[in-house]
Amino acid sequence: MSGRRLASHGRSNWRLLLGAKQSPVCLQLKLQKRLSAADGDQALELFDKESRRFDTVHVLTAMRAVALSPPSRSPHTLGRLLNRAVSLMPELAGNDLAALAWSLASICTKEAGCGVECGARGLTAAVPRVAATLAPSELTVVAWALAKLSEPSDEAIAAIVRQARFRIGRFKCKDAVHLAWALSKMQARDMDFMQQLAGQTLDGISVLSRQDTGNAAWAFAKADVLCRPLMRSIRAKFLAESTDFNAQELASIVWAFAWLDAADEVLLQRFQSALLCRAPELNAGGLARVSWALASMGVAEGRLFQRLGTSAQRCMESFGGSELSTLAWAFAKSDALELDGCDPSLLLAIAKQAEERVANLNARDVDMIAWSLAKANAPMPSFIAKLATRAVCLAADFDAQGLANCAAAFALLSTEVPGLRSMLSQRSRASRR
Template sequence: RAEAMDPITERLVDDAFRESLNAWDVSNIAWGLAQLQVRDEAVLEAVAQAAARLAPGLTTQGIGNTAWAFATLGTEHLELMEALASQAMRSDVLPRFKPQELSNVAWAFATLGTQNEALMAALAEHILEANMLHRFKAQELSSTAWAFASMGISDPALMRGLSTAAIEPDTGRRFSAQSIANLAWAFAMLGIPDVTLLETLSARMMRYDTIHSAKPQEVSSLAWAFAHLGVRDAKLLNALAERMISRNVIKQATAPTMANMAWAFATLRVPHEALMRVLARRVMLPDVMADLESQHLVNIAWAYATLELRHVPLMMALADQAMERHMLPTFTPQGLSSLCWAFAKLNIHHQLLMSTLAREVMQKRVLTELTAQGVANLFWAYAKLRFRSQKLLGCLMGRIMQPGMLDTLTPQGTANVIWAFAKLEVYNAEVMATLSEHVVRTAWLFGAQGVANIAWAFASLATRDDALMSALASRSRDVDVLEAFTAQGLAVTSW
């Protein structure tokens, strides 16, 4: 019990007592403090200093336990971590590491966000050269993969080795839901679309005992990983959705967990209505809504809009939360653009929200960081909702006309900007001329919808541009565009 440690913790801050300890003593004390969740700053500082001083005498188990302890307590002590790394990399120490000790060290440095590329490279090299992976347990494989991915370290040879070891049947039988989720998450974070591994992890997660033991975080992490890699596994996604909406699971789901789940299903275009309905109901709970960070809020709104699920009560609740004074400054430029797009996509008119977001967009910190696609989405959203603000439009026009911006805009984005001008009945000769020149140069990239929208916009604004119309006419005769025209698109273009 933690209270039983009080006499001991009192002695730990005594210099003379600490001087009597050896490396093994300090390692055991750190481990005990972590097990009992003792977070007394003075005590941890004293133990960290002692451990750093005695690090040259630590065994591999001592290194692993000490690193694990401070990571578990969320206490980063740079001097200690540097001392542990130096000891771990010694030529007479590194070969003695066991799989669990290695994974503990990697996990600890990643959990604390303590960057030490030399240490991670040494660990990876030793794991491979000593052919250790066949001895790694499931948790050790997943923890190691998670650690490297969390630190953004991509070691192709190590990741191949981890994948091969994880696919082996005798290893797979011991995989928990957490190990499966962490391993998939790691490969997704590093952008490694290992299809065989993902298929194996999918099959393991769908085992009855595994899926029914999965926690909300594990469910959403696995869904996120598959979505991030663009892998649409319908059976797995359905199993994950059913697990998430079960009563004992959804009531434990946190705001970030639900945001990731919604984002994953929307990214893969899987409209699981029961899941989205349950997620909406829980997100709208006051305590959950209050925990939403701006990116979570944006991801949820974007997900429902992408899936075209018009849940008005949810969107109104998200709007109220977005307008909280503490929330507005935390939105990224992309986040503001995506939030506006979501309300427009669902055709939900919220005058106060759009006015508030417009003011935020016009802030220098946002406007100067908006991408061309972000500007295009804002143009489209405000035009779709018929929200007219000359000041906002002026700011957006100024941004999109900056050198090089149009060259980074997608054809659809270009068409949306031009369409927005016509929809809002806004005409600026210089801007329209520049946009026209851009379209003429890139006409071969536009699809049927883009051709129709641009032609309609220039005609609606009574703007004659022979070069533009000639380029659009030529593009509309191309087989791929001609066959893609809807009846309405063809009629609009002809008009």
């Protein structure tokens, strides 16, 4: 090969070597492409190896991957990613904040305790600053995330409601449902605005999924908003598709109609037939809501309550305090324990679980459980004494009705606890003033 050809060949190789050296922009784009195709584990692996190169877009993409495909390992790396994501919140606005809020809430509901408090504080602080920049769909996502993560500040809730009022005519039906669900979950009390959201929901009820239909029923009932045209539309949709609603959707609709006292005989019959099929599929919250709803509506059909009781026995350890008290009240109220075929050990099983959680029971829980035990004349002196002691600790939290219920229940149960009688007497006198 001649010298000229050798020189030319060398220059060609040098140009190839120069081309092989990728620019920082090219490397960032390549990383983004890998993240876009990654699942949760792969995204965490990339973050673990190249976190220094992660910019805002990379963090948001990695968070979405983890939310869509929960990782099976690397909890430490996940914690680092969450901390990085939260640190970005003060500089995010609009679609980026909504995307991060959705990912954060989705991850934290699946990974219990993983960055929940930090994420909730960051999002709560960011909302008043950016609420005015959010589009209706973004506002809905942020409200949903706040409701999932924590009990946000009054300032954050007020900012969402204020901006949502300005955009009320621009919410799609599904967005209106999600926003109503979030505000109800956060116990935002704005009846006028919730009525407006109910109107927006009514306009598109025919295109709602069954899940969103159940969420709509629950949300407006939780907010004590009775929009009769909307409930009639939900009723019609349910009657037309009752066998297609899953257990949790069914529980939300049954509870909503009971809470708003809006059910008729045709609906009650359909509720019972649907629940007979779906009872084994209900989770703890669904079982508590359905049992309370049926008892409140005066439905005490033995076969249905037997099936609900059997399902409750299977998942008793998963019930929280409020669910246990609601379930106890419902079965005692319905007299289900006296019906042929019902298992009388159910209330005892509820009481056993409640005894293990007695220190965490609130005043409402104590009231409902004490009333239920008294009605069933349950022979559990040890637990009843602990329950009465808890009632003394919660004296200031009882309303007049709860106080009267407790006084009657513990009297029927012949329970003597130091301080109980004087507490009941003092609170009774205070309530009459």
